[in-house]
Amino acid sequence: MSHPFFKNYGPILISEILKYLGIKIEDLKVDKEILDIKDLYSSTNADITFYHSKKYKEIAKNTKASFCITTETLKNDLPKNCNSLIVENVLVSVSKLTSKFYPESINDNFDDTAISILETKFKNKLKFGKNVLIGDNVSIGSNCYIGHNSIIEKNVNIGNNCLIGSNTIIRNTIIKENVRILDRCVIGKHGFGFFPMKNQNLRYPHIGIVIIEDNCEIGCGATIDRGSMSNTIIGKNTYLDNQVHIAHNVKIGQNSIIAGQVGIAGSSIIGSNVKIGGQAGISGHLKIGNNVEIGGGSGVVKSIPDNTKVMGYPAKNIKEFLRKNK
Amino acid sequence: MSHPFFKNYGPILISEILKYLGIKIEDLKVDKEILDIKDLYSSTNADITFYHSKKYKEIAKNTKASFCITTETLKNDLPKNCNSLIVENVLVSVSKLTSKFYPESINDNFDDTAISILETKFKNKLKFGKNVLIGDNVSIGSNCYIGHNSIIEKNVNIGNNCLIGSNTIIRNTIIKENVRILDRCVIGKHGFGFFPMKNQNLRYPHIGIVIIEDNCEIGCGATIDRGSMSNTIIGKNTYLDNQVHIAHNVKIGQNSIIAGQVGIAGSSIIGSNVKIGGQAGISGHLKIGNNVEIGGGSGVVKSIPDNTKVMGYPAKNIKEFLRKNK
Amino acid sequence: MSHPFFKNYGPILISEILKYLGIKIEDLKVDKEILDIKDLYSSTNADITFYHSKKYKEIAKNTKASFCITTETLKNDLPKNCNSLIVENVLVSVSKLTSKFYPESINDNFDDTAISILETKFKNKLKFGKNVLIGDNVSIGSNCYIGHNSIIEKNVNIGNNCLIGSNTIIRNTIIKENVRILDRCVIGKHGFGFFPMKNQNLRYPHIGIVIIEDNCEIGCGATIDRGSMSNTIIGKNTYLDNQVHIAHNVKIGQNSIIAGQVGIAGSSIIGSNVKIGGQAGISGHLKIGNNVEIGGGSGVVKSIPDNTKVMGYPAKNIKEFLRKNK
Numbered sequence: 002m003s004h005p006f007f008k009n010y011g012p013i014l015i016s017e018i019l020k021y022l023g024i025k026i027e028d029l030k031v032d033k034e035i036l037d038i039k040d041l042y043s044s045t046n047a048d049i050t051f052y053h054s055k056k057y058k059e060i061a062k063n064t065k066a067s068f069c070i071t072t073e074t075l076k077n078d079l080p081k082n083c084n085s086l087i088v089e090n091v092l093v094s095v096s097k098l099t100s101k102f103y104p105e106s107i108n109d110n111f112d113d114t115a116i117s118i119l120e121t122k123f124k125n126k127l128k129f130g131k132n133v134l135i136g137d138n139v140s141i142g143s144n145c146y147i148g149h150n151s152i153i154e155k156n157v158n159i160g161n162n163c164l165i166g167s168n169t170i171i172r173n174t175i176i177k178e179n180v181r182i183l184d185r186c187v188i189g190k191h192g193f194g195f196f197p198m199k200n201q202n203l204r205y206p207h208i209g210i211v212i213i214e215d216n217c218e219i220g221c222g223a224t225i226d227r228g229s230m231s232n233t234i235i236g237k238n239t240y241l242d243n244q245v246h247i248a249h250n251v252k253i254g255q256n257s258i259i260a261g262q263v264g265i266a267g268s269s270i271i272g273s274n275v276k277i278g279g280q281a282g283i284s285g286h287l288k289i290g291n292n293v294e295i296g297g298g299s300g301v302v303k304s305i306p307d308n309t310k311v312m313g314y315p316a317k318n319i320k321e322f323l324r325k326n327k
Numbered sequence: 328m329s330h331p332f333f334k335n336y337g338p339i340l341i342s343e344i345l346k347y348l349g350i351k352i353e354d355l356k357v358d359k360e361i362l363d364i365k366d367l368y369s370s371t372n373a374d375i376t377f378y379h380s381k382k383y384k385e386i387a388k389n390t391k392a393s394f395c396i397t398t399e400t401l402k403n404d405l406p407k408n409c410n411s412l413i414v415e416n417v418l419v420s421v422s423k424l425t426s427k428f429y430p431e432s433i434n435d436n437f438d439d440t441a442i443s444i445l446e447t448k449f450k451n452k453l454k455f456g457k458n459v460l461i462g463d464n465v466s467i468g469s470n471c472y473i474g475h476n477s478i479i480e481k482n483v484n485i486g487n488n489c490l491i492g493s494n495t496i497i498r499n500t501i502i503k504e505n506v507r508i509l510d511r512c513v514i515g516k517h518g519f520g521f522f523p524m525k526n527q528n529l530r531y532p533h534i535g536i537v538i539i540e541d542n543c544e545i546g547c548g549a550t551i552d553r554g555s556m557s558n559t560i561i562g563k564n565t566y567l568d569n570q571v572h573i574a575h576n577v578k579i580g581q582n583s584i585i586a587g588q589v590g591i592a593g594s595s596i597i598g599s600n601v602k603i604g605g606q607a608g609i610s611g612h613l614k615i616g617n618n619v620e621i622g623g624g625s626g627v628v629k630s631i632p633d634n635t636k637v638m639g640y641p642a643k644n645i646k647e648f649l650r651k652n653k
Numbered sequence: 654m655s656h657p658f659f660k661n662y663g664p665i666l667i668s669e670i671l672k673y674l675g676i677k678i679e680d681l682k683v684d685k686e687i688l689d690i691k692d693l694y695s696s697t698n699a700d701i702t703f704y705h706s707k708k709y710k711e712i713a714k715n716t717k718a719s720f721c722i723t724t725e726t727l728k729n730d731l732p733k734n735c736n737s738l739i740v741e742n743v744l745v746s747v748s749k750l751t752s753k754f755y756p757e758s759i760n761d762n763f764d765d766t767a768i769s770i771l772e773t774k775f776k777n778k779l780k781f782g783k784n785v786l787i788g789d790n791v792s793i794g795s796n797c798y799i800g801h802n803s804i805i806e807k808n809v810n811i812g813n814n815c816l817i818g819s820n821t822i823i824r825n826t827i828i829k830e831n832v833r834i835l836d837r838c839v840i841g842k843h844g845f846g847f848f849p850m851k852n853q854n855l856r857y858p859h860i861g862i863v864i865i866e867d868n869c870e871i872g873c874g875a876t877i878d879r880g881s882m883s884n885t886i887i888g889k890n891t892y893l894d895n896q897v898h899i900a901h902n903v904k905i906g907q908n909s910i911i912a913g914q915v916g917i918a919g920s921s922i923i924g925s926n927v928k929i930g931g932q933a934g935i936s937g938h939l940k941i942g943n944n945v946e947i948g949g950g951s952g953v954v955k956s957i958p959d960n961t962k963v964m965g966y967p968a969k970n971i972k973e974f975l976r977k978n979k
Contacts, residue, residue, distance in 0.1 A: 109835075110780075110798050110800075110816055111782045111798060111799070111800030111801055111818060111819050112782075112801075113780065113782065115782065115783070115801065116783075117783070128436075128439065130437045130438075130439065130441065130460075131441070131442075131443070131458075131460055132458060132783075132784060132802075134782075134783055134801055146436050146437060147437070148436075148437030149437055149438075149441065149460060149478055150458075150476055150478075150494075150802055150820075152801055152802075152819060164436055166437060167437050167478060167496055168476075168494060168496065168802075168820060170819055170820065170836055170837070179527070183435075183513075183516065184496055184513045184516065185494075185496070185511065185513055185837065187835075187836045187837055187873040187874065187895075190835065190836065190873060193872065193892070193894040193895070193912065193913065195892065197908070197910060198890075199890075199908060200868065200889070200890055200908075201831070201868045201890055202868070202870075202890060202892060216526065216527045216528070218528075220519065220550075221513045221516060221550050222513065222548065222550055222874065222896075224872075224873050224874055224895040224896060224913075226895070237526070238524075238525070238526055238527055238528060240519070240521065240528060242519040242574075243513075243519070243550040243552070243572050244548075244550060244570065244572050244590075244896065246895050246896050246913045246914055246931075248894075248913060248931075256523070256525060256526075258523060260519065260592070261519065261550075261572045261574060261590050261592070262572055262588070262590045262608070262914070264896075264913050264914045264931050264932050266912070266913070266931050266949065278610075279572075279574075279590050279592050279608055279610075280590050280606075280608040280626070280932075282914070282931055282932040282949060282950045284930075284931075284949055296628075297592065297608055297610055297626065297628075298608045298626030298628075298640055300932070300949065300950030302948075302949075302950075313640070314640055314950055314965070314966055315978050317978075326641050326643075454762075454765065456763045456764075456765065456767065456786075457767070457768075457769070457784075457786055458784060472762050472763060473763070474762075474763030475763055475764075475767065475786055475804055476784075476802055476804075476820075490762055492763060493763050493804060493822055494802075494820060494822065505853070509761075509839075509842065510822055510839045510842065511820075511822070511837065511839055542852065542853045542854070544854075546845065546876075547839045547842060547876050548839065548874065548876055563852070564850075564851070564852055564853055564854060566845070566847065566854060568845040568900075569839075569845070569876040569878070569898050570874075570876060570896065570898050570916075582849070582851060582852075584849060586845065586918070587845065587876075587898045587900060587916050587918070588898055588914070588916045588934070604936075605898075605900075605916050605918050605934055605936075606916050606932075606934040606952070622954075623918065623934060623936055623952065623954075624934045624952030624954075624966055639966070640966055652967050652969075
């Protein structure tokens with residue numbers, strides 16, 4: 002499937018890729034065209050992939066990719082059909098190459114394609130406030146409202162019956178139906194993802210988007226970052242209160258309730274019917290099950306199984322928390 | 328007293344109310360006009376009220392209301408003069424009926440009555456920045472300032488000598504004198520109050536307002552939600568630092584100091600001369616006494632008596648906290 | 654050195670200063686001109702200084718200032734060349750006098766000098782969005798971008814290759830080169846500094862500024878307050894995630910990484926190569942060493958030496974935290 006928003010500048014010749022990454026392969030016989038950069042699992046034999054951690058050994062063994070960016074120590078896990086491209090830092094090289102395929106995912110400057118809604122086709126199609134701006138590649142369904150000073154930047158699809166508040170900024174986002182996004186949100190900007198480097202950090206591209214499913218409500222002042230390799234998703238009928246922060250690659254299930262000032266760090270997966278109390282924080286790369294309740298102010302540093310109530314910092318079973326804190 | 332901002336669409340005939348709530352009463356003799364929906368205590372015999380919890384039994388026994396939305400198990404606590412209307416979920420029915428009396432309290436869309444201040448009577452009455460918008464039913468005292476891009480939406484009274492920053496949005500709010508509201512606040516939107524329902528939550532109306540008393544300062548990026556049934560109140564000379572969140576129905580006393588990123592959950596009552604350190608959180612429905620000090624980062628989950636210093640999560644007496652954490 | 658932004662209205666005659674502070678000195682022989690108000694260490698004999706705590710006794714003994722605002726009990730620590738001006742509350746008097754020297758540091762009203770960028774010299778010098786405003790005394794380097802609705806208020810210097818997002822407000826700030834400031838920030842407003850007074854608090858002037866060094870990134874929704882007597886500084890190549898709050902006088906070193914929703918209270922000094930996890934809070938007046946790692950959600954209430962990893966509330970050595978919380 003092609004990317005919904007960022008243009009893929011592939012195919013790129015493998016000879017060019019090698020040159021760009023500073024890799025020399027003596028015996029490259031055919032200069033193959035590479036269509037895309039993908040993870041080990043999704044790659045076809047027309048794609049290039051990457052393998053940077055033993056965690057993914059089982060998937061690596063079966064990848065269909067023709068080329069794989071990896072290290073000397075990992076290369077032997079790859080199948081015969083897959084040529085290994087040895088680099089020093091796999092993720093830095095992947096980041097560079099991703100920027101090559103998707104250069105438009107790098108730039109998070111203000112959207113200079115945005116113009117007054119009065120100069121667009123939306124002028125007669127929806128209700129809008131003063132000073133609303135609309136960027137390129139925007140679609141908006143019927144019966145929608147967009148508040149004063151809001152900016153629907155490029156690459157946004159909004160479904161029917163949606164309500165966007167005032168002073169809100171959205172880009173690289175798919176909003177389904179009956180969604181309410183209140184005032185002063187920033188949705189779809191890149192996440193806090195970069196390689197720390199002395200003197201000048203190296204930002205990596207964010208080719209993921211934000212998806213907000215039907216019937217959601219996003220409170221005032223939320224920040225929801227788009228994903229780096231995967232998408233950031235807010236499931237159907239999930240409600241976020243004011244000043245919530247959702248980092249890149251986070252996925253939240255359906256019917257969940259997230260109170261004010263909660264923060265969810267990058268790549269965590271939250272289930273359905275989850276309740277998170279105010280100011281709770283969830284570390285990155287965790288899995289929070291379905292029907293979980295997290296008490297206000299909790300700091301969650303481990304994954305939580307389904308049907309569990311936790312509280313505290315670090316968050317533990319709520320009965321234990323209450324017993325210890327009588 | 329009539330509502331300061333939301334028009335009461337009453338009186339409504341009791342026969343209409345019954346129909347709207349899907350209730351059948353065989354022996355309704357007179358089709359009475361009902362003026363308003365009020366709590367058990369405030370109702371007159373021209374009003375309808377509701378009774379949903381044994382907590383309120385003593386007040387229920389003495390209500391003057393002619394009709395009361397309640398349940399089969401609670402109805403016998405009501406006095407003879409009060410006809411009980413039996414429903415499955417009292418609060419859902421109350422919410423529906425409140426929307427009937429105050430339909431304008433439901434809609435928190437952007438204010439489409441707002442126009443450029445240059446087209447209003449305020450043009451020559453105060454100092455203002457670029458792109459300021461003013462909605463219907465706004466009054467502003469003398470010697471006031473309103474910053475760039477700010478929106479004084481409908482239903483706002485601002486007293487003398489007030490300072491509103493830039494990028495700030497205010498609605499359904501009474502601001503007294505000498506108040507400073509800094510940049511990027513959102514004040515007076517509905518709170519995070521709804522009935523969780525599978526597939527589509529049911530929002531209840533917020534007929535409360537926000538009141539900010541004399542000499543207050545509200546820091547940058549604050550969100551202060553208006554009340555659902557009662558008002559959200561910030562007492563005289565209370566100062567809020569940046570990025571504070573005040574939920575619906577919260578009441579804060581005088582001369583209190585609330586540091587950055589504090590969050591106060593719905594319906595909590597905070598006393599006077601209270602100091603709350605940065606990032607502290609206070610759960611909903613608590614009572615924090617006068618002269619209380621809450622250490623930065625604390626998570627308060629119980630009410631706190633007057634003249635107490637607490638710290639920790641859960642917050643406890645500060646001496647105990649320090650002893651345990653040497 | 655003269656102040657980069659606030660005009661010094663000195664020299665002020667010492668007789669005027671005495672009158673203003675309500676001090677009577679019988680034997681004032683020469684009516685000296687005072688150039689500035691400075692701390693004990695920086696004062697020359699043309700300046701007035703202040704001494705309010707025994708902590709500063711050693712510096713007080715060697716001050717070069719001709720006059721010093723102090724108390725009866727502290728005055729004997731001052732050298733012979735320094736005339737003591739006895740007041741009841743040193744800091745309140747200092748605050749009053751600072752306002753006299755720097756009256757423009759008091760007013761944080763919206764910047765009424767700001768006009769559309771289209772009417773300024775910047776019109777052809779940089780890329781900018783719709784509705785950008787520029788105040789007095791602003792300089793901007795080459796290859797810069799300023800997003801929609803942003804306001805570069807008075808007293809801002811921006812270096813080359815900088816990127817300012819949309820809906821952002823900046824004043825009293827020096828931004829070096831290659832800095833990215835994302836959407837919806839408020840930078841350079843006064844801090845949360847005032848003397849609590851019954852009925853009406855007394856704000857003290859903030860004569861410090863904000864300095865953001867090369868290669869920094871400031872995430873969406875940050876608030877960075879300028880200093881009161883010293884400056885607020887973000888060191889080279891330090892990255893802040895979304896919704897971070899940096900209070901007045903805070904100094905952060907180089908190459909530090911500060912995750913979402915972190916708050917740093919007033920006057921704390923953070924080293925270089927520091928990593929602070931999401932939602933962590935740091936109390937005021939602390940010193941956090943170099944190469945420190947602070948776990949997400951931590952509440953830091955004590956200074957931390959170099960090369961230490963801490964976590965918890967109150968934050969302690971991470972090994973101890975993990976052992977206690979198995």
